Amino acid sequence: MKFHHEDTKNTKEPRRKAFLSFAFLRVLVSWWWNSPFLNRFRAIARKEFIHVLRDPRALGVSIALPLVLLLIFGYALTLDVDRVPLVVWDQSVTPQSRELEARFQHSRYFSLVRQARGYGEVEEALDRREAMLALVIPQDFGRRVGADRNTQVQVLADGSDANSATLAMGYAEAIVRTYSQEILVARVRRQTGREPVPALELRPRAWFNTEMESKRYIVPGLIAVIMMLITALLTSLTVAREWETGTMEQLISTPIRGPELILGKLVPYFVVGMVDMLLSVLAGRFLFDVPLIGSLWLLFGVSAIYLVGALALGVLISSLAKSQLLASQLAFTMTFLPAFLLSGFMFEISNMPRALQLVTYLVPARYFVAFLRGLYLKGAGLAIFWPECLLLTLFAMAMLALAVLTFKKRLA
Amino acid sequence: MDAIRVEGLGRRFGEVVALDELSLRVAPGEIFGLVGPDGAGKTTTMRLLTGILNPTGGDAWVDGLHIVREADALKDRIGYMAQRFGLYPDLTVQENMDFYGDLYGVPRKGRESEMERLLAFSNLTPFRRRRAGNLSGGMKQKLGLACALIHTPKVLFLDEPTNGVDPVSRRDFWRILYQLQKEGVTIFVSTAYLDEAERCNRVALLHKGKLLALDTVEGVKGLLKGTLLELRSDRPREAARLLREARVGSVALFGDRVHILVAEGEAGQASIEATLKGSGMEVLGLKVIEPDLEDVFTSAIPREDA
Numbered sequence: 001m002k003f004h005h006e007d008t009k010n011t012k013e014p015r016r017k018a019f020l021s022f023a024f025l026r027v028l029v030s031w032w033w034n035s036p037f038l039n040r041f042r043a044i045a046r047k048e049f050i051h052v053l054r055d056p057r058a059l060g061v062s063i064a065l066p067l068v069l070l071l072i073f074g075y076a077l078t079l080d081v082d083r084v085p086l087v088v089w090d091q092s093v094t095p096q097s098r099e100l101e102a103r104f105q106h107s108r109y110f111s112l113v114r115q116a117r118g119y120g121e122v123e124e125a126l127d128r129r130e131a132m133l134a135l136v137i138p139q140d141f142g143r144r145v146g147a148d149r150n151t152q153v154q155v156l157a158d159g160s161d162a163n164s165a166t167l168a169m170g171y172a173e174a175i176v177r178t179y180s181q182e183i184l185v186a187r188v189r190r191q192t193g194r195e196p197v198p199a200l201e202l203r204p205r206a207w208f209n210t211e212m213e214s215k216r217y218i219v220p221g222l223i224a225v226i227m228m229l230i231t232a233l234l235t236s237l238t239v240a241r242e243w244e245t246g247t248m249e250q251l252i253s254t255p256i257r258g259p260e261l262i263l264g265k266l267v268p269y270f271v272v273g274m275v276d277m278l279l280s281v282l283a284g285r286f287l288f289d290v291p292l293i294g295s296l297w298l299l300f301g302v303s304a305i306y307l308v309g310a311l312a313l314g315v316l317i318s319s320l321a322k323s324q325l326l327a328s329q330l331a332f333t334m335t336f337l338p339a340f341l342l343s344g345f346m347f348e349i350s351n352m353p354r355a356l357q358l359v360t361y362l363v364p365a366r367y368f369v370a371f372l373r374g375l376y377l378k379g380a381g382l383a384i385f386w387p388e389c390l391l392l393t394l395f396a397m398a399m400l401a402l403a404v405l406t407f408k409k410r411l412a
Numbered sequence: 413m414d415a416i417r418v419e420g421l422g423r424r425f426g427e428v429v430a431l432d433e434l435s436l437r438v439a440p441g442e443i444f445g446l447v448g449p450d451g452a453g454k455t456t457t458m459r460l461l462t463g464i465l466n467p468t469g470g471d472a473w474v475d476g477l478h479i480v481r482e483a484d485a486l487k488d489r490i491g492y493m494a495q496r497f498g499l500y501p502d503l504t505v506q507e508n509m510d511f512y513g514d515l516y517g518v519p520r521k522g523r524e525s526e527m528e529r530l531l532a533f534s535n536l537t538p539f540r541r542r543r544a545g546n547l548s549g550g551m552k553q554k555l556g557l558a559c560a561l562i563h564t565p566k567v568l569f570l571d572e573p574t575n576g577v578d579p580v581s582r583r584d585f586w587r588i589l590y591q592l593q594k595e596g597v598t599i600f601v602s603t604a605y606l607d608e609a610e611r612c613n614r615v616a617l618l619h620k621g622k623l624l625a626l627d628t629v630e631g632v633k634g635l636l637k638g639t640l641l642e643l644r645s646d647r648p649r650e651a652a653r654l655l656r657e658a659r660v661g662s663v664a665l666f667g668d669r670v671h672i673l674v675a676e677g678e679a680g681q682a683s684i685e686a687t688l689k690g691s692g693m694e695v696l697g698l699k700v701i702e703p704d705l706e707d708v709f710t711s712a713i714p715r716e717d718a
Contacts, residue, residue: 036517043514047503054502250498250559253462254515255487409483411465412425
């Protein structure tokens with residue numbers, strides 16, 4: 001009996017409490033939902049949506065531009081060095097020299113563009129950039145190889161593009177070394193009748209990007225750079241336009257508050273930005289064939305935070321500039337250049353001078369580039385990239401706060 | 413309580429004094445005109461009183477609320493129509509009105525009837541779905557007014573509302589303002605048109621940021637001491653020059669007529685006729701007329717400024 005009594009009391013009490021708190025929550029939510037703040041915020045957002053939808057040209061540009069940029073940069077910015085144009089001056093013209101040439105030709109790294117008949121032609125091909133690498137086989141090549149003697153071949157590279165030249169020379173060296181080793185093995189076998197055992201053998205294997213295709217590395221970074229530019233450009237015009245056309249004067253004569261105006265203005269552009277993000281991810285997957293290893297949800301979640309920061313930066317620029325032309329130019333230089341050059345997208349941050357490295361900490365794209373590359377290539381999530389995500393969140397909050405605080409409801 | 417109380421209000425932009433120590437009071441339900449040529453400081457006054465520009469001196473209260481310290485509360489109670497069309501051309505008439513209705517927190521329930529009423533009395537009902545950018549100048553102004561009235565403000569500020577509007581639309585516009593006055597709305601309107609100023613209960617004449625006169629239209633006209641004569645002549649320019657040289661009174665040219673303000677009617681008339689005939693000019697007509705605001709203005713503003 002006693003147990004029973006206690007039992008009912010115990011089940012009823014929390015239920016009543018739950019009901020009460022639920023009712024309280026409902027009142028709170030309905031109050032909040034109908035608060036002047038939300039009403040005015042919604043009014044601004046609705047109005048901005050109409051602006052966006054009624055300007056099909058601007059909408060078209062804001063949807064197409066990221067894809068166009070992705071295509072241009074995605075195809076142009078290949079860091080892979082293959083099919084290096086090669087010029088050969090074969091002075092030996094023997095089976096041995098033909099064999100070496102064939103090895104160059106059949107590797108995917110080289111393509112033979114010219115057979116030269118003298119140093120003049122070799123020089124000309126390099127000068128005109130017809131060829132990046134020249135292979136010069138001396139007259140006594142066939143004879144010396146046949147006679148088991150030490151033989152030299154010359155490789156000349158156009159060093160003006162130092163990175164590609166280094167890579168191309170590396171490929172050439174590998175081909176020559178392999179050929180030389182095979183000659184050596186054949187010689188030992190011939191002399192001793194036994195298979196020689198190499199002392200050391202390197203077994204290289206690249207993780208995460210096994211085919212070592214640079215697009216898998218470039219495309220995620222490119223998405224980060226493009227999104228930064230597009231989103232800041234999207235909002236950079238909104239506040240300046242109202243100042244320029246005179247609608248701002250009417251607007252600030254109403255009870256609108258800064259946060260309502262700024263946040264309301266962000267909403268439609270956030271939607272456009274997320275559509276851009278989705279299209280870029282789809283283009284990366286289906287046009288560039290770059291697989292996403294990590295979580296799609298995490299990708300869009302962190303992208304949303306990144307977008308809010310970039311959009312708020314655009315609004316901030318817009319309300320400071322008060323002119324559309326100035327605002328869009330500022331937005332371009334303040335987002336695109338740092339994102340492109342200092343985010344680690346183009347140039348490795350660890351190779352930069354110390355002072356510049358410190359500057360890169362202020363470039364939000366840096367964190368997003370790192371996060372996207374990790375997510376795309378390694379499937380690394382929050383466990384590893386939480387500091388980047390935290391910093392992106394801080395950036396978004398700081399930009400929102402600045403955009404709201406710098407907006408003045410006063411003329412002059 | 414005054415609908416508007418202004419005390420020593422001033423605003424300077426660097427070295428330029430846009431408004432110099434303005435003081436005035438406007439009673440509830442009054443139509444008050446702020447009259448002056450371009451650059452007189454009308455727009456500055458409007459912006460100060462609507463709380464969108466901070467003064468550099470003085471104070472003002474609108475409906476009892478201070479224009480700086482209580483600017484946010486103030487904005488709930490006033491309607492403002494800026495000189496430049498401030499609505500969104502890509503939004504329809506209806507959408508613009510809804511937008512301002514939302515900003516002022518007009519409840520969606522019951523808004524429809526108020527909107528119908530505003531549309532009807534501004535003759536905009538057939539254009540509800542038209543984009544604001546495709547309206548004529550007069551209709552744009554009426555839409556601006558309708559948006560400024562959506563929350564039934566107590567004080568309405570109109571900055572040169574009929575600038576560039578055809579005469580018929582102007583008449584319509586004033587019909588609406590009288591209707592509002594009957595409903596108890598205080599209207600503070602600026603204008604550069606003097607015939608329009610005569611429609612106001614009281615006017616303040618403003619010139620280069622300074623208050624020249626503040627009275628009823630009749631009172632302001634009474635500031636003109638003496639008798640005003642109107643001369644018709646076949647060569648008005650020459651006549652005006654001759655009369656100025658003869659110093660018979662203060663002379664102003666209005667198209668093909670010359671207005672001369674003289675101290676005493678009879679004597680003035682005689683000396684004008686004598687002067688002109690002495691130079692061999694014909695007098696087609698010379699009579700005493702009622703001064704209008706323009707005469708007051710031309711006599712009150714120093715000649716080199718006018």
